[in-house]
Amino acid sequence: MNSKTIDLIRSNDHLTLSRVISEVESNSNLDNDFFTNIYTLSNDSIRIGVTGPPGAGKSTLTNEIIKFFLNENKSIGVVAIDPTSPFTGGALLGDRVRMNQYLFNENVFIRSMSTHGDLGGLTKRAQEVGDVLAASGKDVIIYETVGVGQGELDVSKAVDLTIVVLVPESGDEVQLMKAGIIEIADIFVINKSDRDGSGKLAQSLTSILHSFSKKDDLIPPVFSTSANNGDGIEKLYNGLINTLELIKKNGLFDKNRIKRHKNRILQLVQERLLSDFWTKKKINELKLSIDNINSIKVSHYEIVKKLFEDKSV
Numbered sequence: 001m002n003s004k005t006i007d008l009i010r011s012n013d014h015l016t017l018s019r020v021i022s023e024v025e026s027n028s029n030l031d032n033d034f035f036t037n038i039y040t041l042s043n044d045s046i047r048i049g050v051t052g053p054p055g056a057g058k059s060t061l062t063n064e065i066i067k068f069f070l071n072e073n074k075s076i077g078v079v080a081i082d083p084t085s086p087f088t089g090g091a092l093l094g095d096r097v098r099m100n101q102y103l104f105n106e107n108v109f110i111r112s113m114s115t116h117g118d119l120g121g122l123t124k125r126a127q128e129v130g131d132v133l134a135a136s137g138k139d140v141i142i143y144e145t146v147g148v149g150q151g152e153l154d155v156s157k158a159v160d161l162t163i164v165v166l167v168p169e170s171g172d173e174v175q176l177m178k179a180g181i182i183e184i185a186d187i188f189v190i191n192k193s194d195r196d197g198s199g200k201l202a203q204s205l206t207s208i209l210h211s212f213s214k215k216d217d218l219i220p221p222v223f224s225t226s227a228n229n230g231d232g233i234e235k236l237y238n239g240l241i242n243t244l245e246l247i248k249k250n251g252l253f254d255k256n257r258i259k260r261h262k263n264r265i266l267q268l269v270q271e272r273l274l275s276d277f278w279t280k281k282k283i284n285e286l287k288l289s290i291d292n293i294n295s296i297k298v299s300h301y302e303i304v305k306k307l308f309e310d311k312s313v
């Protein structure tokens with residue numbers, strides 16, 4: 001990656017962004033230097049996660065939130081990660097149709113990421129896509145993800161603030177607790193509040209949040225919206241800005257970022273160890289030694305020990 005590419009990213013050239021993001025996704029050609037060079041450029045953006053069940057209205061809501069940021073002269077990057085519908089799938093097509101009003105807007109860049117293949121590296125790659133978008137000067141980066149607390153797909157660990165989107169039918173308090181959403185949400189949205197049951201869910205959610213929070217914790221606010229007609233979005237937007245200010249003031253924002261930074265170091269070390277270890281020869285050697293096993297006589301420890309001892313591969 002040459003310095004011209006970095007200049008193009010910095011100048012918010014969307015074609016270059018697309019190309020570089022594809023490289024991040026396919027893990028090709030990007031070296032240490034590239035990420036080191038964009039690192040200082042990549043810390044100014046606010047990263048927001050919008051997560052919740054499929055069909056809850058996350059894309060519609062994101063689309064509405066974008067309008068408010070644009071009104072404040074902010075630029076936005078969106079990374080949509082949807083395991084249930086990879087690139088060609090229905091929901092993403094829906095996202096594209098809905099969001100393509102921004103196709104020629106240089107202040108909005110929307111990208112879908114596939115979860116195909118290497119699941120383990122998804123959070124890492126999604127973070128790196130965020131780094132590239134941040135380096136292009138986007139003020140806000142929104143990650144839209146399906147579901148919550150699903151291990152590798154848990155983007156809440158990769159953002160400054162997580163919005164959990166529910167619908168009136170999302171279930172009772174016990175189900176919500178089991179789903180693990182209480183811990184990850186900084187803000188709750190009950191979307192589709194044009195439907196029955198929204199008020200009741202808002203009430204029970206608020207009461208769980210109050211009974212479970214510790215003394216100095218910020219209690220996540222609960223907002224009711226109807227994203228498809230814009231109802232409640234302004235309140236949500238103001239709540240979002242307010243929550244950001246609060247977590248910046250109480251130190252949580254910085255604390256989170258440092259934790260994230262440490263995690264990314266550990267993640268990178270793990271990845272390096274794996275890629276250093278798994279040379280082509282090593283992969284072949286493992287395959288051979290496994291293929292040749294036709295009894296259970298030799299201990300698995302012994303076989304693995306040999307793999308690690310052989311420095312010639």
Ligand SMILES: Nc1nc2c(ncn2[C@@H]2O[C@H](COP(=O)(O)OP(=O)(O)O)[C@@H](O)[C@H]2O)c(=O)[nH]1
Nearest residue numbers: 054055056057058059060191192225226227228
């Ligand atoms: N009734 C109602 N429908 C909504 C609302 N928000 C979104 N929808 C619709 O719900 C469907 C799924 O929305 P989408 O944003 O794609 O959900 P996502 O899968 O969470 O991204 C679409 O048909 C939207 O038009 C809402 O507040 N009320």
Ligand SMILES: [Mg+2]
Nearest residue numbers: 058059091095
């Ligand atoms: Mg969506």
